Amino acid sequence: MKIAIASGKGGTGKTTLSTNLAALFAEKVQVVLADLDVEEPNSGLFIKGDIEREDIKYKMIPEWNESTCTLCGLCQKNCNFHAVIQLGSQILVFPELCHSCYACSELCPTDSLPMIKQRMGQLKQFRNKNMTFIESRLDIGQEQAVPLIGQTIEYIEKNFSSSTLKIFDSPPGTSCPVIEATKDADFVILVTEPTPFGLHDLTLAVETMKELEKRHGVVINRHGIGNNDVLEYCEENNIPVLAKIPNSRKVAELYSKGELVYTEIPEFKAELEKIETFILNFQKS
Amino acid sequence: MKIAFTTKGIEWNSDMDPRFGRTEYILVYDDEKEEFTSFDNRDIENEAHGAGPKTSQQLFEMSPQVLITGNGPGGNAATVLEKAGIKIFIGAGQMTVNEAYQAYKNNNLKEF
Amino acid sequence: MKEIVIISGKGGTGKTSITATLAVLAGKNAVIADCDVDAADMHLLLKPVVEKSENFFSGVIAKIDKDKCINCGICAGVCRFKAVPIVNGKYIINTLNCEGCGYCEKVCPVNAINMHEQDVGDWYISKTRIGNTLVHAKLGIAAENSGKLVAKVKNESKKIAERENKKYIIIDGSPGIGCPVVSSLSGANYVVLVTEPSLSGLHDLKRVHELVKKFNLKAGCIINKSDINLNVTNKIIQFLKDESIKHIASLPYDENFTKAMTVGETIVEYDHSELKDLLVECWEIVKQEVN
Numbered sequence: 082m083k084i085a086i087a088s089g090k091g092g093t094g095k096t097t098l099s100t101n102l103a104a105l106f107a108e109k110v111q112v113v114l115a116d117l118d119v120e121e122p123n124s125g126l127f128i129k130g131d132i133e134r135e136d137i138k139y140k141m142i143p144e145w146n147e148s149t150c151t152l153c154g155l156c157q158k159n160c161n162f163h164a165v166i167q168l169g170s171q172i173l174v175f176p177e178l179c180h181s182c183y184a185c186s187e188l189c190p191t192d193s194l195p196m197i198k199q200r201m202g203q204l205k206q207f208r209n210k211n212m213t214f215i216e217s218r219l220d221i222g223q224e225q226a227v228p229l230i231g232q233t234i235e236y237i238e239k240n241f242s243s244s245t246l247k248i249f250d251s252p253p254g255t256s257c258p259v260i261e262a263t264k265d266a267d268f269v270i271l272v273t274e275p276t277p278f279g280l281h282d283l284t285l286a287v288e289t290m291k292e293l294e295k296r297h298g299v300v301i302n303r304h305g306i307g308n309n310d311v312l313e314y315c316e317e318n319n320i321p322v323l324a325k326i327p328n329s330r331k332v333a334e335l336y337s338k339g340e341l342v343y344t345e346i347p348e349f350k351a352e353l354e355k356i357e358t359f360i361l362n363f364q365k366s
Numbered sequence: 367m368k369i370a371f372t373t374k375g376i377e378w379n380s381d382m383d384p385r386f387g388r389t390e391y392i393l394v395y396d397d398e399k400e401e402f403t404s405f406d407n408r409d410i411e412n413e414a415h416g417a418g419p420k421t422s423q424q425l426f427e428m429s430p431q432v433l434i435t436g437n438g439p440g441g442n443a444a445t446v447l448e449k450a451g452i453k454i455f456i457g458a459g460q461m462t463v464n465e466a467y468q469a470y471k472n473n474n475l476k477e478f
Numbered sequence: 479m480k481e482i483v484i485i486s487g488k489g490g491t492g493k494t495s496i497t498a499t500l501a502v503l504a505g506k507n508a509v510i511a512d513c514d515v516d517a518a519d520m521h522l523l524l525k526p527v528v529e530k531s532e533n534f535f536s537g538v539i540a541k542i543d544k545d546k547c548i549n550c551g552i553c554a555g556v557c558r559f560k561a562v563p564i565v566n567g568k569y570i571i572n573t574l575n576c577e578g579c580g581y582c583e584k585v586c587p588v589n590a591i592n593m594h595e596q597d598v599g600d601w602y603i604s605k606t607r608i609g610n611t612l613v614h615a616k617l618g619i620a621a622e623n624s625g626k627l628v629a630k631v632k633n634e635s636k637k638i639a640e641r642e643n644k645k646y647i648i649i650d651g652s653p654g655i656g657c658p659v660v661s662s663l664s665g666a667n668y669v670v671l672v673t674e675p676s677l678s679g680l681h682d683l684k685r686v687h688e689l690v691k692k693f694n695l696k697a698g699c700i701i702n703k704s705d706i707n708l709n710v711t712n713k714i715i716q717f718l719k720d721e722s723i724k725h726i727a728s729l730p731y732d733e734n735f736t737k738a739m740t741v742g743e744t745i746v747e748y749d750h751s752e753l754k755d756l757l758v759e760c761w762e763i764v765k766q767e768v769n
Contacts, residue, residue, distance in 0.1 A: 090517035091653060092490010096678075120654060121488065123678040161538070161580045161593075163416030166423050168449060175442045178416045182558055182579030221685075222441065224656045253489055254516045256622040260574065276739050278494070278519045285619075292619050306733055307740045330706070330731060337676035337707035384665040388629050411633075414537045414624040415657050437693045440660050456694060459665065476694070 082364050083247045085266035089282025091253035093272045094302035094326070097336055099250035100127040101343045105353050106246060107212035113241055115215040117262040118252040119202060119229045126339040128214045130207030136236070138217065140201045140228050141181045143194035145172040150193040156185040165194070177224045202229045204236060213241070226258040234265060246360075255289045263290070268363055269297040270323065270356070275307035280314060287320065300356065303328040323359050324352040369470070370394045370430035370452075371463050376404040382466050384436025384459025387417035387443055393463060394428045403428060418443030426450045434458050434466050438478045454478035479639050480768045481632075483662055485651035486672040487682025489517070492702040493672040495735055496757070497650040498523040499744040500670075502608055503761040508646040510606065511635035512614035513662045515599075515623040520650055523744055526604030526612045534601050534615060536626050538593040539576040540583060542569060546590035553582035553591060574620055596621075601631060603638070611638050625661035628652060632665070646768075655685055663689060668768040669697040670726065675710035683714065687721060698724035698767055700760060703731040724767055727760045729753065 086099045096118075103114035116124040143156070143165065150172060157167045164178035165185050176199050186194045202219040217233040219226060230252075237247060251262035263269050269290055273283040283299065290297040299315050304325035315322050326332075327348050335342045343350040372389035374381045383389040392405040405424055410417050422443040425433065433452050436459025438444070447454060455475035458466035469475050484500070486493040498520050501510045512520040540561070542553075547569065554562035554569055561575035562582060583591040598621035604612045613635040615627060632649065639647050649666070652658035663669065669690050673683040683699070690697050699718050704711045711728065718725045730753070738748035746754050 090489055090519070092488065121678070121682060123681075126677050159580075159584060161578060163413070163419045166419050166446060168423060168426050168446060171449070173419075173446060173449065175416070175419055175445070178419065178442065180577050180579055182577065182581050183556070184579055184581035184584060187556070188581075188584060221688075255619060256516060256617075257620065260620055274736075276736055277522045277742065278517075278739060281519055281522055282517050289619050303736075306736045328733075333703065333706050333731065337674075337679075337710060339677045386664075388625075388661070388664065411626070411629065414626040417625060417629075437664060437666075437695065440664075441692070460667075 082244065083249065083266045084360060085249040085251050085263040085269045086272060087251040087259055087263055087269055087286060088253055088272040089255060089286035090278070093274055093279065095253065095272045096123050096127070096250055097332065097342060098270070098272055098300060098302070099248055100124050101341055101349070102353055102356060103212060103248045104128070104341055105343055105350070105357060107210060111211050111245055113213045113215065113237060113245055113247040114250070115233060115237055115247065116250045117217065117230050117233060118250055119217045119219045119226050119233070120252065122216045122218050124214070124250050125216050127341055128207065128209065128212070130209035130212065130214055132205060133208050134206040136204045137200055138202045138204055138229055138232050139198040141196040142176045142179045142199045143174055143186045144197045145174060146193040146195065149191045151191055153190065156189055156194055159184045159188050177222055180225070181228065204233055226252060227261045230258055230261045255285045259289065260293065263295060264293055266295065268360070269295050270300055271297055272300050272302055273311055274303045275301050275309070275311045277310070279307070280311050283311060284314070287318070298323045298359070301325045324355045326352045367398065367432065368394050368396050368428070368430040369432045369434060369467070370425055370428060371466060372435040373463055376402065378464040379462050382436060382458050382461050382463060386435050386437070386439040387421045389421060389435070392421070392425055392428060394430050395467065416442070419446055422446035422450070425452065432470070434470055434475065444478070479644060479647065480667040481647045481649060481665055482668045482670065482764060482768060483649040483651045483666040484670045484672060485659060485662065485686055487653070487655065487686035488678055489653060491672050491674045491679060492735060494519050494650055495523070495739060495745065496672055496700060496702070497648060499746050499757050500761055500764070501606070501610065501648050502744045502746055503758065504646050504648060505608060506610055507644060508610055508648050509635045509639040509644050510610060510612045511631050511647060511649045512612065513628045513631050513652050513658070514650045515615045515617055515627055515631070515658070516653065518614055518616060521604070521612065521614055523739065523742060524606035524608070524612055525742060526606045526614070528602045528604045530603040531600050533597050534599050534627060534630065535595040536598045536624050537596050538578045538580070539573055539596050540571050540578070540580070540591050541594045542571055543590045543592065546588050548588055548590070550587065552585050552587065556581045556585050598627070601627070601634070603634060611635070613638070623652060623658045625657040628658045628661040632661070655689055659686070659689065663693055663695060666695055668764065669695050670764060671697055671699040671723070673699060673701055673714060674703045675701060675707040675714060677710065680710055680714055680717070684717065687723070696767065698726040698764065700726050701728045704728035705730050724763070726763050727756055729756055
């Protein structure tokens with residue numbers, strides 16, 4: 082069972098929800114929490130545990146072999162991303178621009194650009210009683226999140242049984258990284274705020290989920306501030322609203338310190354329990 | 367010596383383009399022959415990513431020893447220019463080509 | 479003409495609300511550019527009327543000409559992105575998966591594959607309710623912001639600013655530290671960093687400032703919600719000192735930000751108290767710094 086937590090824009094409370102929900106579940110069952118926001122993984126600030134595993138993650142890039150190269154220039158022409166540049170009598174490779182398509186390498190007439198492993202980031206696995214927390218972090222300077230997200234999901238598939246509850250903290254937005262993080266999920270929870278910005282970004286996220294044919298529901302964060310437009314939108318479009326987390330300065334304060342919220346604020350916990358019930362029912366059906 | 371400028375035109379009084387990768391023109395002044403060569407780089411608008419390396423490669427083909435620009439190149443472009451041995455001077459983004467040239471001659475530009 | 483870019487490494491810091499406020503304060507002296515194309519929300523506060531709209535093409539994806547295709551499957555064999563699945567016995571392109579590398583095009587024995595520019599969205603030139611021009615864009619689903627789109631939005635706003643002799647271009651910058659934000663910063667005269675005093679806020683501020691430093695740009699910082707965590711706020715202030723970044727202002731945690739947004743106004747139009755004065759002062763400081 083895979084639940085992805087996503088939002089149309091950053092800063093809506095996605096990480097707060099993911100970490101608290103996972104911790105609440107872990108009071109009773111085994112749960113895997115994965116931070117797939119690999120450019121800015123923040124869940125780790127809230128979840129403490131013992132490190133169990135550290136894996137380096139790689140992507141494949143070409144490496145120039147000067148001795149066999151005839152400087153024919155085909156590699157530069159074959160790279161649509163300007164990741165291979167011929168500079169006089171040398172070939173330069175820009176790993177951050179490379180999409181690992183293999184075209185330059187396999188189409189090189191003298192095999193002078195063999196593909197080699199290059200580090201792009203790191204996966205860490207922590208354990209705290211019932212909770213396994215997995216965090217992947219892209220190295221500074223690496224620009225492509227999608228391959229690392231894909232490899233992280235693959236790792237989880239391989240190492241945990243399909244019945245284990247998995248919560249994916251997804252990257253924000255509606256572009257490729259979010260799609261990669263949500264496309265295998267059984268259900269997607271979209272976190273939003275009841276404001277015009279929140280509504281606008283939610284509609285984009287909902288359109289994306291429809292395109293992917295993903296079942297989805299909404300959690301309204303900071304409920305009480307703003308207006309009712311998000312609720313009305315969900316009603317009109319038959320999108321279930323799983324919970325309404327009350328607006329509170331105290332949540333922001335706890336978040337700023339890197340602390341879990343639900344243990345301190347009963348109203349917050351009550352809303353989390355609604356989401357928990359919804360997920361359990363969803364799992365049964 | 368050949369000095370390259372990132373510019374919005376191809377004359378002494380043209381404005382400099384503060385951008386490197388997405389500069390509109392590359393203008394190269396040969397101070398021995400006292401003549402200009404230029405490259406119209408406006409097609410770069412069509413590149414989604416990797417503008418920096420592409421423009422640096424073009425610059426390399428024009429074989430200047432010095433580049434004068436505005437903010438300076440991004441990481442990838444800086445690598446190419448370093449390999450090519452081109453010295454980079456920045457801070458000329460708001461000047462005309464002539465002003466930028468004088469500022470360079472008077473050592474008023476910062477080396478990148 | 480001066481380009482002022484507002485960025486924040488992390489979402490939810492109030493960057494767009496602050497940018498829109500500066501846009502209102504600058505009034506007709508400025509052209510506004512929304513380069514935060516992934517979450518382009520500024521139009522919700524500035525309520526622009528679109529005057530010009532154009533499609534935007536970026537990147538390429540493969541397309542198979544069914545009449546020429548002999549279904550040999552070589553394309554599917556070389557594709558590393560699972561973008562050439564076989565459906566009902568025929569190879570097709572999965573446009574969501576296609577990266578646009580063009581490898582399939584190069585190996586097709588009958589030239590049945592061509593790379594096509596992808597229509598990723600629209601960009602607009604609009605008049606805002608306060609009478610200045612806003613250049614903005616809307617991306618299609620799954621379309622990614624790029625340095626190219628940001629450059630387009632910025633170029634158009636620059637052209638207008640030059641033509642109409644405006645003093646400022648105010649740019650809502652892209653998030654993150656990738657190509658779009660590099661393109662947002664390129665050519666800027668001043669950078670306003672918006673942050674909040676949380677552990678992630680400080681971390682992201684440092685990361686994005688690395689870029690600002692690399693481009694040698696003059697920068698100032700607004701600490702929003704500064705009273706949420708005084709401990710982290712002090713750490714941010716120390717960081718600003720160490721890096722010689724101007725500390726423009728510390729704003730309090732104030733729900734009027736959200737309330738103003740809810741009625742489609744900026745904070746200076748909605749709130750007539752201390753917060754308004756603080757933001758007016760912010761703009762005065764930014765103007766001084768940039769000139």
